[in-house]
Amino acid sequence: MRKTPIFLALFLFIFSLLSACGSNSAGSNSNSDGAKSETTDGETIDLTWYYPVNVGGEITEVIDGYAEEFNKEGIEVNGKKVTVSPVYSGNYDESMTKVQTAVKNGKSPDMAVLLSVDLFQLKDSILPLDDMIEKDPEAKKMMDDFFPGFMLNSQAEGKTWSVPFQRSTVLLYYNKDLFKEVGLDPEAAPANWDEVVEYGKKLTKDGQWGIELPATISGYWIYQALALQAGEGNLMSDDGKEVYFDSEPAKEALKYWIDLSKTHKVMPEGVLDWNTVPTDFIEGKTAMMLSTTGNLTNVKNNADFEFGVAFLPENKRAATPTGGGNFYIFKDIAEERQLASMEFIKWIADPERAAEWSIDTGYIATRQSSYETPALKEYTDSFPQALTAMQQLENAHKEISVYEQGKIIKILSDAIQAAIDGADVDKTLDQAQEQAESLLKPYK
Helix, strand or coil, X not given: CCCHHHHHHHHHHHHHHHHHHHHHHHHHHCCCCXXXXXXXXXXXXXXXXXXXXXXXXXXXXXXXXXXXXHHCCCCEECCEEEEEEEEECCCHHHHHHHHHHHXXXXXXXXXXXXXXXXXXXXXXXXXXXXXXXXXXXXXXXXXXHECHHHXXXXXXXXXXXXXXXXXXXXXXXXXXXXXXXXXXXXXXXXCEHHHHHHHHHHXXXXXXXXXXXXXXXXXXXXXXXXXXHCCCCCCECCCCCCECCCCHHHHHHHHHHHHHHHCCCCCCCCCCCCCHHHHHHHCCCECEEEEEXXXXXXXXXXXXXXXXXXXXXXXXXXXXXXXXXXXXXXCCCCHHHHHHHHHHHHHHCXXXXXXXXXXXXXXXXXXXXXXXXXXXXXXXXXXXXXXXXXXXXXXXXXXXXXXXXXXXXXXXXXHHHHHHCCCCHHHHHHHHHHHHHHHHHHHC
């Protein structure tokens, strides 16, 4: 009889342990199938951040490093510590597909870096940022400090929808050693379309091409640069409801592209891959290439020759589209998480950190004040090529951005590749125009 209380106490103790384990197990599994937790876990707001990689180099390592650094900062919202978990989501197209799928399933990330031109596709699922910016002096100061050229694709219909992050322009890369070999001035890149052909003929020989232009993935962006240089307009209207694929500048640009290979023989025939072209340049298989600013650090770290970068060769005018990715915050998450997302964006867009990002990746530092930081001043003094893309912003234009963006870009990309493979340029672009107009008709 005297042992009964002891057994009873032991039974109650074991029962309480099992109950606690069951409770913890249920809690740990409650969010296992979602991209985020809608409510905060105790004193922490853990944000999910989808990000793409569209260039060579160790970008994922850089991103992971930023996340680790941020998570140690102890930044708080409503008394709760904010942390971030980055999720690599593929290239830009793959990232967009994953985000759209997550949104459709009610499991959107808190924030994502996607193409700045994806605005019209995302508008129904993202948060306009103006109210948040107006109430936050630090956010307002940040927005006022971005290069105006990067805000062209960040704003529409009188609202601000995204924050510039990994932004770029198209650059001409050239191999100075190969220039010297054929008697070309290694400090003077071709200044116009005619000189590209002239230089290309001198540089082309067995196993080596004068120039390469990629036509896959973001190849339409390279094409837009040529179309901008061929006339005074753009490929689309500012409101995203019209395209001009059948315009004379659009047709002239594509004919020039094809002539580089089929007429002038300074570029390989056929569709060149976006990722293969930088590799060809680094390996000395092409003396020049058009590519994103975002490949600058990749080339710098891997090329065993002296190289230069220059403004794009002009035709009727000097021009480049801006490019790259912006931060978007999603509207179907709690307000607390939206505020926390803005805290992270402010942190990573700090002038010193934007300078570091530019040094690590080759992307343009999006904050104008970043170019006054000691780190970026020292870097550009030793590596002046890092200034070229920023300076070229004086010639920058809005990158193509329209309703039905994904479908329209596919129509344009298919047309470009078909013409490269031998289809008639005029007919191909006329057909692309008709297909695009049919898709855009409901928005007019």
